Amino acid sequence: MTASYAPCPVCDAEVPVPPNPVLSELLVCESCSVALEVRALDPVVLDEAPQEEEDWGQ
Numbered sequence: 001m002t003a004s005y006a007p008c009p010v011c012d013a014e015v016p017v018p019p020n021p022v023l024s025e026l027l028v029c030e031s032c033s034v035a036l037e038v039r040a041l042d043p044v045v046l047d048e049a050p051q052e053e054e055d056w057g058q
Helices: none
Strands: 004-007 014-017 026-028 035-041 044-048
Touching: 004 044, 014 026
Parallel strands: none
Antiparallel strands: 004 014, 026 035, 035 044
């Protein structure tokens, strides 16, 4: 089985995609260390993962 890759939207490096990815799965670009989210499956499209907002208990 050959590895699948998708381009990082930040640095354009090839990011390895696991077999059978799912929407909203989180990956990390090994080149720039940005958290990425799977946004589409065919073809696989990655986008920067949303930043978690702080919970101030409100």
